[in-house]
Amino acid sequence: MAALKDIKRKITAFNKTRQITRAMNMVAASKFKAAQTRMENFRPYAVKFMEVLSSLALRVDAKSHPLLAVREAKRIRVICMTSDRGLCGAFNSNLIKATERFIREKSREGREVELIPIGRKARDFFRKKAKTVNPRADVFGKFDINLAVKISDDVIPPFVAGEYDELYLLFNEFANVAVQRPTVVRLFPLPSIGSEKEIGLDKRLNYIYEPSEEILLEKLLPMYVHVLIFRAMLETSAGENGARMVAMDNATRNCEDLIQSLTLKYNKVRQSAITAELMDIVGGTEALAKG
Amino acid sequence: MADALTLEIVTPEMMAFSGVVEEVTIPGTEGEFGVLKGHASLLSSVDIGELSFTQDQKKTRYAVNTGYAEVTASKVTVLVETAERSDLIDVERARRAKERAEEKLAKLPKEDVEFQKSRAALVRALARLNVAGKN
Numbered sequence: 001m002a003a004l005k006d007i008k009r010k011i012t013a014f015n016k017t018r019q020i021t022r023a024m025n026m027v028a029a030s031k032f033k034a035a036q037t038r039m040e041n042f043r044p045y046a047v048k049f050m051e052v053l054s055s056l057a058l059r060v061d062a063k064s065h066p067l068l069a070v071r072e073a074k075r076i077r078v079i080c081m082t083s084d085r086g087l088c089g090a091f092n093s094n095l096i097k098a099t100e101r102f103i104r105e106k107s108r109e110g111r112e113v114e115l116i117p118i119g120r121k122a123r124d125f126f127r128k129k130a131k132t133v134n135p136r137a138d139v140f141g142k143f144d145i146n147l148a149v150k151i152s153d154d155v156i157p158p159f160v161a162g163e164y165d166e167l168y169l170l171f172n173e174f175a176n177v178a179v180q181r182p183t184v185v186r187l188f189p190l191p192s193i194g195s196e197k198e199i200g201l202d203k204r205l206n207y208i209y210e211p212s213e214e215i216l217l218e219k220l221l222p223m224y225v226h227v228l229i230f231r232a233m234l235e236t237s238a239g240e241n242g243a244r245m246v247a248m249d250n251a252t253r254n255c256e257d258l259i260q261s262l263t264l265k266y267n268k269v270r271q272s273a274i275t276a277e278l279m280d281i282v283g284g285t286e287a288l289a290k291g
Numbered sequence: 292m293a294d295a296l297t298l299e300i301v302t303p304e305m306m307a308f309s310g311v312v313e314e315v316t317i318p319g320t321e322g323e324f325g326v327l328k329g330h331a332s333l334l335s336s337v338d339i340g341e342l343s344f345t346q347d348q349k350k351t352r353y354a355v356n357t358g359y360a361e362v363t364a365s366k367v368t369v370l371v372e373t374a375e376r377s378d379l380i381d382v383e384r385a386r387r388a389k390e391r392a393e394e395k396l397a398k399l400p401k402e403d404v405e406f407q408k409s410r411a412a413l414v415r416a417l418a419r420l421n422v423a424g425k426n
Contacts, residue, residue, distance in 0.1 A: 041305045048301060048370055052334065052361060145303045145372045157404055210321050210335040219320070219336045220359065226372065230303055 004273065007266040011259055018255035024087065025248035032177070032241035039174070039234045049227055053220055060213045066160045067221050070189050075112040075164040077133070077155065078103060079187070080126065081171040081232055082119035083240035084140045091172060091180060091243035092121040098182035099170050103130065114164065118151065119236070140237055148230035152222060159188045171232040172239045178246050180239035187228060190221065296328035297366045298344055300353065300374050307353070307374040315344040315367050317360050326362055333362040337371055339414050341422045352377040354422040356415060380423040389416035 080099040082092040099122075103113050115130040117123040120137040127135075134154040139147055155167055167188035172180040209216055298315055300307040315326045318340030337360050342353045358371030392413035399406040 038304065042303050044306065045301045045303050045370060048361075048368060052359065052370075056334075149372065153404075153408060208331055208333040210319060210333060216334065216336055216359070219357070223358070223372070227303075 004266065004269050007262055007269065011262050011266065014255050014259045014262065018252055018259070021248045021251040021255060025245055025252060028088075028241045028244040028248060032238060032245055035234065035238035035241055039238055042231065042234055046227055046231060049220075049223070053217075053224055056213060056217050056220065060217050065218060065221055067156070067225070068189050071162070071165040073111055073166045075114070076106060076166040076168065077114045077116055077164045078106075079116045079118060079151075079155075079167070079169045079171075079229075080122040081169065081236050082117075082121040082125075083236060084120040084138050085240075086121065087247060088240050088244035089247035091240055092119075094180075095170060095172050095182045096122065096125050098184075099126075102168070102170060102184060116151075116155070118233075140233070140240070143233060143237075145226060145230050148226045148233060151229050152225045155187070156222060156225065169229070169232055171236050174235040174239040174242070177242040180235075180243060185228065185232070187225060190224065294328070295365065296326070298369070299367070300342070300355075300369045300371065302371055302374050304373075307376075308351075310346065312344040312346045313348075315342070317342055317367075317369065318355065319360070326367055329364050330362050330367075332364070333360075335360050335362070337369065339411075339418045341418065342369065342371075342374070352422050352425060354380060354419045375419065375422075377422045377425065380419050382420065382423050385416045385419035385423065388412060389420065392416060 078099065080095065082095055086092065099115075103115070106113050113130070115126050115132045117126050117132055117135045117137070119140060123132070123135045123137040126132055134151075136147075136151065158164060159167060166186065169185045169187050171183060171185075173183040174180055295311050296313070296315070297310070298312045299309045313327075317324055317326065317335070318338050319335045320338045321335070323340075324335070337355060337358045339356055340354075342355045343350055345351075353374045353376055355369070355371040355375075356373040358369065360367060360369045392409045395405065395409040396413065399409065
């Protein structure tokens with residue numbers, strides 16, 4: 001009889017787990033939707049921004065700007081951007097693995113690597129494993145462009161001062177709900193901009209620039225860094241919730257499978273218990289009748 | 292010649308405003324400038340401050356953060372990192388930000404990176420308060 005009770009208890013437990021995972025799935029779905037909307041809202045800004053930046057870059061010799069300065073990469077910094085919270089499948093562990101691999105490669109090439117973890121998972125993981133600077137955690141609950149500005153303020157001055165020579169950003173690029181790809185983007189020195197896109201150039205030739213093109217570009221480049229970082233944050237946030245949706249959906253389904261097979265087992269055990277009892281009674285009455 | 296002036300205020304979070312207006316005043320880094328329809332093409336950086344425009348004789352104010360503005364004869368596109376309409380500004384928050392920044396500024400040496408950051412924060416907070424105060 002004990003077995004029957006155990007199975008019953010297990011079924012109840014799985015039922016509760018299923019309720020939780022299902023609720024988490026729904027929460028993730030609504031957060032995912034919000035994150036996706038933000039990504040869509042950001043697109044016009046990013047597109048417009050790139051348009052202007054590339055047309056400016058074509059008119060100005062940008063090589064002289066400190067953010068574009070190419071130096072021998074002796075010391076590099078790596079931003080690893082994960083989510084704050086777990087239970088989203090391999091979303092964070094894939095990225096952390098990719099980051100470790102990246103750091104290993106760079107160290108083998110003789111570079112000195114420092115890590116800038118963004119997001120609690122990255123911070124916690126790398127706390128003891130790598131040399132970290134300017135970590136930021138618990139940021140994805142509620143964030144806006146100001147966070148990208150703050151991160152830029154952390155990284156821009158030391159680069160300009162020559163404290164390090166290259167900056168990379170590793171984050172999960174959002175492909176769709178099920179697929180997020182760990183991606184490496186070089187932030188500093190900024191890659192040359194707008195070499196291919198010459199659309200809209202003639203249109204801008206007779207523009208008045210205020211202040212001069214050079215100064216304008218100087219102001220726009222830090223904003224370009226904000227745009228790149230903010231985009232990565234939006235993709236991380238959408239990807240995290242997408243991954244959690246999928247993970248929780250799988251978990252819910254696994255629970256259902258388990259409940260089903262346990263219920264089957266429960267019924268079988270119950271049936272055989274009843275049969276055994278019946279046999280006992282029948283055997284008993286028969287023995288009585290004979291006696 | 293263009294017969295209307297369209298204004299778009301775009302921030303990373305949303306399209307803050309989009310519509311036909313009569314006149315726009317933009318806080319450029321080289322000084323505030325006004326735009327009417329038929330303005331010469333212009334690209335200017337925008338400073339923290341107050342952006343305002345009139346629509347049906349009514350003036351609307353926005354507190355904006357840094358960015359830039361692209362002006363053509365019939366359209367003004369303003370790309371700024373934040374834009375808040377005057378009646379939606381959280382005055383209490385701006386005031387706290389102002390106090391925080393002032394406190395920090397009083398303590399820090401001028402060369403400190405934090406000093407620059409705090410000063411920027413102070414300017415932003417003041418711009419918000421200023422715009423909100425005109426309601």
